[in-house]
Amino acid sequence: MIVLAYVFALAVALIGVAMAGLATDRHFIVIMLGIELILLASTIALVAFFESNNAVNPGAMVLLISIWAVAAVEIITLITFYVYMKFRRIDFDVSKLSKMRW
Amino acid sequence: MLGVYDIAFAAVSVLMIVSSLFIFFSRRLVHAILALTTAFIGSALVFLLLGQVFVAMLQLLIFVGGLSTYLMVAIAYEEKQRRYVSYRTFFVVAIVLVFCLYAFTYRVVGQESPNGYGMVSAFGPALQGYYFILFAVVVLLFAAAVGSVLFLKKFTKVVT
Numbered sequence: 001m002i003v004l005a006y007v008f009a010l011a012v013a014l015i016g017v018a019m020a021g022l023a024t025d026r027h028f029i030v031i032m033l034g035i036e037l038i039l040l041a042s043t044i045a046l047v048a049f050f051e052s053n054n055a056v057n058p059g060a061m062v063l064l065i066s067i068w069a070v071a072a073v074e075i076i077t078l079i080t081f082y083v084y085m086k087f088r089r090i091d092f093d094v095s096k097l098s099k100m101r102w
Numbered sequence: 103m104l105g106v107y108d109i110a111f112a113a114v115s116v117l118m119i120v121s122s123l124f125i126f127f128s129r130r131l132v133h134a135i136l137a138l139t140t141a142f143i144g145s146a147l148v149f150l151l152l153g154q155v156f157v158a159m160l161q162l163l164i165f166v167g168g169l170s171t172y173l174m175v176a177i178a179y180e181e182k183q184r185r186y187v188s189y190r191t192f193f194v195v196a197i198v199l200v201f202c203l204y205a206f207t208y209r210v211v212g213q214e215s216p217n218g219y220g221m222v223s224a225f226g227p228a229l230q231g232y233y234f235i236l237f238a239v240v241v242l243l244f245a246a247a248v249g250s251v252l253f254l255k256k257f258t259k260v261v262t
Contacts, residue, residue, distance in 0.1 A: 002107055007152065014119065021126035024126070037141060076247040077246070
């Protein structure tokens, strides 16, 4: 049986890598993929947390499906943004986006 | 003493971390998406090692089979001048994967006891409780996704 602390460590490492990527990368699509990676790490941590409780926890499954839904919607909106920016010839460098800059 | 599960988990962990690093270090978007798909497969393997077979299957079917393919098609459609893999290789890999998936389903899921579904057995009562609010949020998010697709359809019609 796997030690659950290692699973949590894996989730934390993934979140760390993704956060580092979010902080350093400027490509819009890659930033969205990094957010996807954070959601993936959160599902791993959630399932490990569920495994640590022997009691049946109905909230874990619901929360897991909610995270999956958020991740799925993020991918759909990512594709929408990608096609929109490609059609409009908008640069994918987020530092050059000026619409939301104050 | 390290067991087989520990070694397998260590290998999957290394695979996931390397692929997650490759998302940010790859020069092309398609490679980054492939790395993310590898991370999805790795997470499904972690769920398998934790004994959550149903969650692992859902992860494979939804994320690897559905969303990653969707993302890959969308990105590769825009970069259609580049071809990364030959069709012959693609079909060989697809056939092998389908065969492995069937074998896995028959060996693992088919022989599981009725009481061994873990989180699934807790899912029904949860639907009746106040967790319904979470599902309302999820439905709202999907409505946003459908709206974005409709917006894109309208936008591409105007452009073309």
